[in-house]
């Protein structure tokens with residue numbers, strides 16, 4: 001059985017949702033960052049990490065999502081198979097990994113971005129992160145104008161990838177998603193999904 005190592009509130013929520021959408025049997029294992037259990041499967045001590053029955057391990061959210069979409073073509077979550085559709089899926093996967101996810105790091109872990117240990121310095125780093133997040137949300141909001149899902153091929157792993165980050169934005173931005181109505185609409189569409197609710201309940205221990 002496929003096993004997903006996840007942490008509560010982390011980006012691992014994305015492959016967790018995708019596994020639920022796919023509907024094939026899987027196991028999800030809750031771990032703590034840097035724990036012995038997690039380090040045994042991912043030397044970076046980070047989630048998500050995926051393990052297959054034969055011991056094969058895969059890290060990096062974008063790679064895991066792409067793998068799951070293509071391992072289960074019957075679920076129709078790849079966003080399409082034409083050359084350009086595949087390129088668009090890679091484009092948005094890279095956007096979430098490198099642009100939006102990375103923009104949250106200074107907010108979550110400001111101490112990694114300054115050698116100044118004062119609270120003021122860390123606050124300034126976090127504020128810079130917020131500006132960066134807003135910049136990337138604007139890109140996503142513009143793209144979503146008139147669209148139901150991020151890719152032309154319909155609901156895909158990329159929408160699941162967006163979901164944890166949109167939740168972080170709601171929680172961490174002073175104005176929430178007020179300036180990003182299309183992002184809010186995508187969030188609401190996903191939040192209304194039964195599989196998404198199942199995973200959120202599991203992750204929060206309900």
Ligand SMILES: N[C@@H](CCC(=O)N[C@@H](CS)C(=O)NCC(=O)O)C(=O)O
Pocket residue numbers: 010011012033034045046047048059060061062097
């Ligand atoms: N580039 C990696 C980043 C994974 C990552 O850093 N995940 C966070 C949770 S969202 C984590 O495990 N952080 C723990 C840490 O950095 O120590 C990916 O996209 O999978």
